[in-house]
Amino acid sequence: MTARSLTIPATAQQAARWRALRTARDRSVYHVTWRLGCAGRVDFDALAAAWQTVTNRHESLRSRFEELDGELKMITEPAVDAVAQLIEPAVPEAGRAAEEFARVAAELHLGEFHLETGPMGRLALVRIGAQQEIILTIHHIAVDGWGMTVLFEELSAAYVSLARGEKPFFAHDAVSFHDYAEKLRAEEAKGRWRRTIDHWRTALDGVTLGTVAHDRELGRPTAVGDPGTTVRYRFSERADAARSALAQELGATPFAVMLAAWQIVLARGGERESTIGVRSMNRTTRSELALVGLVSNACLVRATVDDGASIREVIGAARDATWDVLGRQGVPFPVVHANLPQETRSRLTNVKLTLNYLGPIGRNLSLGDVRLTMLETPNRAARADMVVGYWDGEDGILSETEYNTEAYEEETVLRMLRDMDEVLVAAGEDLDRPVGGVRVRTRSALAAW
Known part of the structure; x- marks a missing residue:
């Protein structure tokens, strides 16, 4: 994790999404949401702590975007509070649980991201009776489908450790996005x-x-x-x-x-x-x-x-x-x-x-012994x-x-x-x-x- 804020020029793809959002009729167009059905009970405290752990690891999740001197900048903070919610709607009729899960998922998906302030992602555990769903939403300026897979693998590993009362361990440090962005700028500058x-x-x-x-x-x-x-x-x-x-x-x-x-x-x-x-x-x-x-x-x-x-x-x-x-x-x-x-x-x-x-x-998604289904x-x-x-x-x-x-x-x-x-x-x-x-x-x- 960085010890201070770091500011670098945004990549061309980040800048393109930023510009597109200025005229988009619906700003949720670049929200990436995984809606996951849970075949068992999830420990919310361990899940929230795991999400904070993953946020701490990755620069993109701790970043915000701001136009400075006519250029879009990516500003990465040394720490941010990861957004995790436990939502337990009151559903008097058992037969309406599916409808309520869908409503909550849509509401969470549509919630606005403020790119100037961050954070870039949010996680929720939704419980209705014995049924549960995990809703993970991240802005597409910070992640793609493969990146979501990387994040969830780490989230699952951290959750397993925390649910056991152990400190999460990762074999390798997270790859620096700043180093990658610098490599892109160097390739362009050298005419490659x-x-x-x-x-x-x-x-x-x-x-x-x-x-x-x-x-x-x-x-x-x-x-x-x-x-x-x-x-x-x-x-x-x-x-x-x-x-x-x-x-x-x-x-x-x-x-x-x-x-x-x-x-x-x-x-x-x-x-x-x-x-x-x-x-x-x-x-x-x-x-x-x-x-x-x-x-x-x-x-x-x-x-x-x-x-x-x-x-x-x-x-x-x-x-x-x-x-x-x-x-x-x-x-x-x-x-x-x-x-x-x-x-x-x-x-x-x-x-x-x-x-x-x-x-x-x-495929084969899980949190510990809780099997997950992509909805x-x-x-x-x-x-x-x-x-x-x-x-x-x-x-x-x-x-x-x-x-x-x-x-x-x-x-x-x-x-x-x-x-x-x-x-x-x-x-x-x-x-x-x-x-x-x-x-x-x-x-x-x-x-x-």
């Missing part, structure tokens, strides 16, 4: 990003964004912070098996196979060219894997899918594009965007569709038209898709996911089948700028 920036200037020249066709005409482009929600979908066993088999046969990542399935759905839905945002973990070293504060990068994959192309060819192209992205993920997208020609920048003010692979997130997030705002997040659940591919509720009905999102499912199954049956022979119900369209 120039080749990647030049690549994206060429690769994105003339780009046209597409989207899933809206159910309602808004009369304006969709924007970050529009009203939104999430919907869960479990892919079929056949789709899951096909994804794994195709990845192995074609030397592709499972992510590339999922990306190709979505590209085919969009192409068959009406737009041959698609540009999909992909979230890249951007953690290539052991220290980066343990770092809290690094935020996954956004990259763009552009594809043109013709009816005469085979499914094999589309997956192969997605495979090559994915490997290309992995080699260029180190330059933050806000830096890339700032260096694009004005016309290209204007087309990319808000990426409409994003695919995000979350790995084994939410659906209580999102109320949308970052894009659709953000398809998916992970490898205990019994297959599980998806949670965030979408703009002013533009779409839930059934439209589910129809698109079912189309992806069926494309995966079709690919597993016949890789050389022409894309033109694939039937989908999703309609795609050019996006309004």
Whole structure:
């Protein structure tokens, strides 16, 4: 832990989120909430102490943000009081417990973060009778999905020790976010990003964004912070098996196979060219894997899918594009965007569709002997038209898709996911089948700028 306040320039991604919040209709759009059902009773005092321990370890959780001399600064305090609450609502009717848990989770998720003062996270234990849920909410300026996993692993380890009356022990000190941010600044100052920036200037020249066709005409482009929600979908066993088999046969990542399935759905839905945002973990070293504060990068994959192309060819192209992205993920997208020609920048003010692979997130979670279940997030705002997040659940591919509720009905999102499912199954049956022979119900369209 630092002995005094430290002030450094915010990273490009932190600054981009700060700017986006100025115009967002709903500032909770960058709140990351884990809602966890508990299969046993949790010791709140041990949980609160564990949360303080984890907050003490990580600079990002002890930081705040302030504009000084026209530049956004990250100010890390030597200590902060971690916010932990025990909430025990009075619910007279036992059958209404689920409704009350959902209400409390939404309320906690929506609670405003004051980035100028901090803190960046909060934790609550909600008890209704014998049932309990843990609600962990952290601002996306300070953490991403992988960082949440790192935090929760440490929270669990600290909880086990404290519940036994022991002092928490960690084998290694927390990785310094300040050191990471300094490394980024040094790379940019030495011109090491120039080749990647030049690549994206060429690769994105003339780009046209597409989207899933809206159910309602808004009369304006969709924007970050529009009203939104999430919907869960479990892919079929056949789709899951096909994804794994195709990845192995074609030397592709499972992510590339999922990306190709979505590209085919969009192409068959009406737009041959698609540009999909992909979230890249951007953690290539052991220290980066343990770092809290690094935020996954956004990259763009552009594809043109013709009816005469085979499914094999589309997956192969997605495979090559994915490997290309992995080699260029180190330059933050806000830096890339700032260096694009004005016309290209204007087309990319808000990426409409994003695919995000979350790995084994939410699997085998526990606090000591209390098993935890990841419940659906209580999102109320949308970052894009659709953000398809998916992970490898205990019994297959599980998806949670965030979408703009002013533009779409839930059934439209589910129809698109079912189309992806069926494309995966079709690919597993016949890789050389022409894309033109694939039937989908999703309609795609050019996006309004």
